[in-house]
Amino acid sequence: MTRYVVKRLLLAVPTLLGITIVTFAVVRLAPGDPAAMQLDGTPGGDSARLHEQLRAYWRLDQPLHRQYAGWLARLVTFDFGHSFVDHRPVWDKIAEKLPWTVGLAVASLGATLALAIPIGVIMAVRAGGWFDRITGVGLYAAFSVPNYVAAGALIAAVAVIPIDWLPISGAISDDYDGLSVGGRIADVVRHALLIGICYSYPALAYQARFVRNNMLETLRQDYVRTARANGLSRCRVIFRHAFRNTWVPLITLLGLTIPSVVSGSVILEVMFNWPGIGRLFYASIAQRDYPTVMALSVVSAVLVLLSTLAADIACARADPRIHDAQ
Amino acid sequence: MMPPDRPMLDVVDLHTRFRTGDGVVRAVDGVSFSIHRGQTLALVGESGCGKSATALSIMRLIDPPGEIADGQIRLHSVDDNPPVDLRTLSERRLREIRGRRVGMVFQDPMTALNPVLPVGGQIAESIRAHRPVDRRRAWHDTIELLDDVGIAAPDRRARQYPHEWSGGMIQRALIAMAVAGRPDLLIADEPTTALDVTTQAQILELLQRLQREFGMAILFITHDLGIVADMADDVCVMYAGRIVERADVRTLFTQPAHPYTQALLAALAGFDRSPTRAEPIPGGVPHPLHLPDGCRFHPRCVLSRRLAADGRRETAVVPRDRESVIVLRNCIRPVDGRDIGGPSLRPVAAGHDVACWEANDGAAIGIARP
Numbered sequence: 001m002t003r004y005v006v007k008r009l010l011l012a013v014p015t016l017l018g019i020t021i022v023t024f025a026v027v028r029l030a031p032g033d034p035a036a037m038q039l040d041g042t043p044g045g046d047s048a049r050l051h052e053q054l055r056a057y058w059r060l061d062q063p064l065h066r067q068y069a070g071w072l073a074r075l076v077t078f079d080f081g082h083s084f085v086d087h088r089p090v091w092d093k094i095a096e097k098l099p100w101t102v103g104l105a106v107a108s109l110g111a112t113l114a115l116a117i118p119i120g121v122i123m124a125v126r127a128g129g130w131f132d133r134i135t136g137v138g139l140y141a142a143f144s145v146p147n148y149v150a151a152g153a154l155i156a157a158v159a160v161i162p163i164d165w166l167p168i169s170g171a172i173s174d175d176y177d178g179l180s181v182g183g184r185i186a187d188v189v190r191h192a193l194l195i196g197i198c199y200s201y202p203a204l205a206y207q208a209r210f211v212r213n214n215m216l217e218t219l220r221q222d223y224v225r226t227a228r229a230n231g232l233s234r235c236r237v238i239f240r241h242a243f244r245n246t247w248v249p250l251i252t253l254l255g256l257t258i259p260s261v262v263s264g265s266v267i268l269e270v271m272f273n274w275p276g277i278g279r280l281f282y283a284s285i286a287q288r289d290y291p292t293v294m295a296l297s298v299v300s301a302v303l304v305l306l307s308t309l310a311a312d313i314a315c316a317r318a319d320p321r322i323h324d325a326q
Numbered sequence: 327m328m329p330p331d332r333p334m335l336d337v338v339d340l341h342t343r344f345r346t347g348d349g350v351v352r353a354v355d356g357v358s359f360s361i362h363r364g365q366t367l368a369l370v371g372e373s374g375c376g377k378s379a380t381a382l383s384i385m386r387l388i389d390p391p392g393e394i395a396d397g398q399i400r401l402h403s404v405d406d407n408p409p410v411d412l413r414t415l416s417e418r419r420l421r422e423i424r425g426r427r428v429g430m431v432f433q434d435p436m437t438a439l440n441p442v443l444p445v446g447g448q449i450a451e452s453i454r455a456h457r458p459v460d461r462r463r464a465w466h467d468t469i470e471l472l473d474d475v476g477i478a479a480p481d482r483r484a485r486q487y488p489h490e491w492s493g494g495m496i497q498r499a500l501i502a503m504a505v506a507g508r509p510d511l512l513i514a515d516e517p518t519t520a521l522d523v524t525t526q527a528q529i530l531e532l533l534q535r536l537q538r539e540f541g542m543a544i545l546f547i548t549h550d551l552g553i554v555a556d557m558a559d560d561v562c563v564m565y566a567g568r569i570v571e572r573a574d575v576r577t578l579f580t581q582p583a584h585p586y587t588q589a590l591l592a593a594l595a596g597f598d599r600s601p602t603r604a605e606p607i608p609g610g611v612p613h614p615l616h617l618p619d620g621c622r623f624h625p626r627c628v629l630s631r632r633l634a635a636d637g638r639r640e641t642a643v644v645p646r647d648r649e650s651v652i653v654l655r656n657c658i659r660p661v662d663g664r665d666i667g668g669p670s671l672r673p674v675a676a677g678h679d680v681a682c683w684e685a686n687d688g689a690a691i692g693i694a695r696p
Contacts, residue, residue: 222437230452231425
């Protein structure tokens with residue numbers, strides 16, 4: 001197992017390099033000049049000398065491959081550089097946004113799973129029954145409404161009929177610092193409610209259907225019949241035998257979902273003014289803040305690689321046949 | 327202890343059907359038999375004749391769209407309590423029967439155990455489902471059971487997963503699991519079909535030894551008449567959802583009365599070392615949605631064809647229900663238009679029943695037996 005993990009991590013290095021090269025190229029090939037953008041509106045900003053100085057300061061006057069090499073050399077020492085926009089260290093900017101995105105995503109994932117698993121299991125056990133049919137139609141409908149459409153509708157509704165305790169923008173109230181610990185938690189939860197619902201419901205719809213379909217498959221298996229023939233309780237047959245065998249596909253699905261924990265939902269964070277990574281990404285691209293964009297790509301690429309590796313390890317733990325194959 | 331002449335299980339007029347998009351499949355269509363304590367009853371027939379559906383019906387493991395439409399499945403108790411009808415029992419009480427009073431072993435060992443749990447853990451789980459013992463005790467009993475069914479190094483083996491075991495070993499484990507509750511009846515649904523010949527013999531030996539030790543009755547389902555000769559006390563031959571012949575094993579092999587049984591025996595190549603060549607049965611099992619009228623076997627039946635060729639079979643007089651007399655045409659349907667279905671079982675000798683309008687006994691039909 002250790003050998004397998006080491007091998008996977010070593011294989012991840014060229015993958016990461018490839019991702020950074022592509023991102024670097026795409027970002028630089030996009031039209032727009034960060035130096036001109038920064039100088040726009042500043043006194044004397046139309047001076048060609050100032051413009052050249054700024055480009056030289058950011059090393060934008062060097063050939064692309066040297067810029068990339070320099071960036072890579074700093075990356076190895078975990079130096080992501082400074083933002084073009086406010087000149088703060090890029091890592092600080094990411095670190096202050098990350099908890100908001102990760103917190104929202106983890107809470108959403110927990111809530112989704114807590115609902116999707118029982119719903120999917122009950123649907124499968126009573127397949128064809130009224131619960132299965134009604135919920136199935138409901139989930140399908142939910143899945144087909146994009147979450148930004150639902151977000152727009154919710155924001156519009158709350159704007160028309162304001163609800164005091166239900167804010168539609170930001171993550172904390174203005175008086176947040178003066179609140180007690182409980183009050184702070186309640187404040188964040190209130191702010192997170194609408195964006196959380198919009199963030200979660202497509203995943204809930206997808207996961208519940210996923211659990212249902214996998215359960216239908218495992219409930220048909222011979223070992224479930226054996227368990228029943230041996231007089232095991234219904235609960236044991238359903239969870240220990242049928243559901244236990246859906247873990248591998250479920251873990252694989254979650255492994256593919258986790259990267260969005262970091263990138264967040266750009267569109268929802270912008271719509272709800274949520275101070276997370278998604279909004280930072282959006283703003284950085286708009287302002288041609290190359291160091292921030294590159295850092296965010298690296299962070300999310302690393303997380304994608306780590307989460308797929310974690311999912312593979314978890315699958316091996318969940319199914320001894322996969323473990324032995326590795 | 328119960329006297330051996332009293333039955334352990336009575337299946338009476340069992341009907342199991344499956345609703346499909348194209349119609350209702352009557353997988354089990356009026357099957358009756360009894361199994362006595364300590365005895366083995368073999369249920370024989372080609373694939374798709376309803377053997378497994380019968381076994382699953384007894385365990386009440388028929389799932390929708392299948393259902394047990396009619397009949398009784400009376401399980402007698404070892405003491406003098408009245409029998410219970412498994413067909414009408416609640417799911418809760420059924421769980422106390424499954425694995426405890428009736429155990430079951432399935433056909434394909436490679437898929438019969440949960441692939442993600444250790445073998446020993448699954449046996450221990452079954453033990454704990456029926457006895458109030460702690461984990462350690464159940465594990466200890468598991469090791470003992472595995473040792474008893476001939477698993478070498480059971481301590482180490484029990485911690486392994488099913489994919490690390492061979493088919494023969496898993497079948498032993500499944501048998502251990504099925505007899506863990508010391509059942510009165512063991513249902514073995516083609517337990518050796520998926521195994522190679524040497525392993526097959528070992529598994530059969532194991533079943534016979536466990537039967538001697540525990541005195542349990544066995545319902546043995548197979549398509550292999552060779553195994554029947556080794557294992558069974560009594561035999562029921564099934565065809566297209568019905569029992570067509572019922573006799574003790576000796577009678578069945580020496581005086582088979584139903585043309586289907588005779589054909590099965592003729593298909594058994596080299597049986598009792600006779601020089602006769604194996605004769606395959608012409609045609610195939612009828613489609614369950616399109617069963618032939620009258621006797622379901624007649625399109626493949628040598629006797630029916632020969633009698634028709636002789637011109638002797640245009641009409642025949644057959645006693646039914648003691649008094650009514652019905653005139654038949656060529657094993658198909660009565661001349662008077664009333665459809666009486668196929669032939670029902672009638673005795674041709676003591677303890678020997680056959681469902682054929684024409685058969686007298688094996689000798690009278692005069693089909694060369696191997």
